[in-house]
Amino acid sequence: MDLTGGIVKYANRISVVIPAYNAGAYLKESVDSVLGQSSEIHEIIIVNDGSTDDTEAVARSFESRVKYCSQPNRGIAAARNAGIALAKGDLLAFLDADDFWTSDKIARQMAHLLSHPACDGVFGHMRSFATPERADEITRLYKVDPEAAPGCHAGTLLVRRSSFDSVGLFSEDLKAGEFIDWYARAQRKGLLFDMLDDVVMFRRIHGNNTVIAQASQINSEYLKIVKRHLDSRRAEALAAKQLDNERKER
């Protein structure tokens, strides 16, 4: 660890992947929160997932401070995966283009990982808020609880690249719940995650959030994820039992 001009530098390299779909209105605030971290970020990768608004212009306005790539619209899992393929860091963080981090998010999580070498990844708490330009409408339509809550969410996670790779990429066949699916696979692999008490992310509620706008499809995806998770657990338990039996027979 090294202190240079108030920025904490680590031997580890941190890659931040930001998938963006029609996020022109919020992307700047999101990227600014990464650029404003109190610790060094090695690279910020913005993946434009086929946006039809000014997402590209906003992303390119950051010039060389971000890496920009685009693809036809394929969903958030595919967009994150595209960013991961480009990422060179040995630590990965994700941020949705409509959310933003606290300035010490990475510093707090790096400190935790450095002092807990067995920990594969670390989450933090998050707060939600109604997007200011539609606050009246959003608070009328939705209950937005401003209390900090444990954020088992891609946007609060800092994970070791080697640990992430041992689980694999996000499942691109899922239209939603891709992080729940990934986390379930990580659990089956035995990865260890901790949860910081600190708030590390603010989640914007703007009415077009995927989980709100496509609720019925999301329910269906969640049921599919749970079924897949149960089937995998049973298959793994069966395989372990067979292996154990074979060992006993030898």
Added chain:
Amino acid sequence: MYKANQPAVVFEKIDGELIIINTLNGFYYSGTGNAVFLWEAVTSGWTPDQLKTFFVSIGHPFGSTTVIADYIRILLDESLIVTVEGSAEEKQPSLDAALIGDDIPVLSKYSDLHELIELDPIHEVESDMGWPVQKKG
């Protein structure tokens, strides 16, 4: 009578296995065999008395045990079903008794993903039931 506690509770039979998710607390459940049969019967409006009569009529052991009441109690305790007002329609036994086994219905409950599932807002649940849910009306 009872119905599934929708929209907070979502469910589907996938490859013969019943999967239920309570999106308010993130717990999920699975069941096969009679757990599926009884869930479908209860959530489609069969009353406990009607079910008991049905099982008696086909000479099934559930007609003379507390299995049905016990199962419904579990579903209520887990907030997977809710009581609805109204008079029960007469139900005609429409299922092939040979298809119904005599296994005790078992619903397995899991909590390993609850912190993730309960984090995401779901439409149209009551405004005091979790975050950030859409209010009715």
